[in-house]
Amino acid sequence: MKTENQKAWFFVLPVLALVAFNALIPMMTVVNYSVQETFGDNVFFWQGLDWFQQILRSDRFHAALGRQFMFTFLILIIEVPLGIAIALSMPRKGFWVPVCLVLMALPMLIPWNVVGAMWNIFTLPDIGLLGYFLNHVLGISYDMTQDPVAAWVTIVTMDVWHWTSLVVLLSYAGLVSIPDAYYQAAKIDGASNWAVFRFIQLPKMKTVLTIAILLRFMDSFNIYTEPFVLTGGGPGNSTTLLSIDLVKIALGQFDLGPAAAMSLIYFAITLLVSWLFYTLMTKDDLN
């Protein structure tokens, strides 16, 4: 199909230059910091791999990493099935389709710190809509600045609110690409709803679902702004996810060496898990 042409490199050159400028130079800076110690004044000392060992052995890092995996796991386990279910129940054509899509995409277009601020005022115990409803109508004691469980429920709900639509849009795109003939054939065969889903809809959604799960994994694993604005990592350290902890070390304590080492470990974990997901989900295509 495609022709071999090395001159195609010239077409890619501008992209390569821009992305390399933004990716390689900062990455080299991070690598540089990660093996040195500084006491300010641009004086650096060679430190070797000490920072890496220190981070990998520290309880603080393990705890933050554990919370991060917990968060991402909850996000995927809730958003992916929910997104598929909503996409399945949407009308295939008609006036309401574009209206639904626009309304559903709206949360994704709100700046991330506004999302955090918005959920903050939404959940204030006495004057927020949700906070008031839970405390004064249902009588459930709810204050996410005091109660770690409430804080977790809130950040997970916020992310479900924010990003489930991405899964919906992608699954929906996969569903509308299924020709009507497939459904008619299933009807003639007397296939159950489950069989239609399992053998027609799910395989057709596979490509877009791979994209959806990968994007949701990467973005939820790297999440920073929304939980930072909403809970600031608290109460205590209960919602201090990996990137919040990282920024605390790098900008709060200005420990550049450990922060840089942690960045690289963090990036490596993201890369490794993404690659695992990708390989597992596309494995069948190769056979």
Added chain:
Amino acid sequence: MQKRSIVPIVYILFLMLPIYWLVAMSFKTTNEILSGFSLFPQTFTLDNYATIFTDPSWYWGYINSIAYVSINTVISIAVALPAAYAFSRYRFLGDKQLFFWLLTNRMAPAAVFALPFFQLYSAVELFDTHLAVALAHCLFNIPLAVWILEGFMGGVPKELDETAFVDGYSFPRFFATIFVPSIKAGVGVAAFFCFMFSWVELLLAKTLTAVAAKPIAATMTKTASSAGYELGLLAAAGTLTIIPGAIVIWFVRNYIAKGFAMGRV
């Protein structure tokens, strides 16, 4: 069929509740907000919006945000178009590795890059300019634009290119007058996603600006520091940040669902 539509309706209601609360709060006075719970604004006021539209430090935030988002979208699409063409039409040394490497840039947590970005853009003397933020956002927008455009280009038969060359079109003329117009929808979708991710990102935008190019989302943090929380003002500013996205999404509503679906994995 009717029973099924309950699910999307409930979901959309859930999505709209926090947005409603933000908008309702923006029409309340700070006094009313702090004095207790009210479902609808009792003392309906436009003061919060008046403050934003008359104070330059507020409305320049919007102008700055829109400026760097627009520059970023133009740069991303302009460089992604030829690259996507190369990936969709040719095999070349290291093409697959390059494509994967581009995608990995979406995986790097922005928090990792904040400090090095500050140093890099200070060193090239672009700190606190619109161009700095626009270029920095290219890190995650260019890979995405290439990915989406490549998907759309794959849907255009190769015969189109061959016929044009036989007819004596030069490559630049063919590309600009025939090929790009034939993937208009793809360009629209890619531009939409570039706009979206640049508009919602704050960490890098805030790190790379101080005064002259400060984004609106960063301006909002000042409501927190001055004299307690001015929640009404915060809500009004937040409401205004939703509007540009809503306008853009309306234009591409028929293509958004398609956008990602056509990208290859």
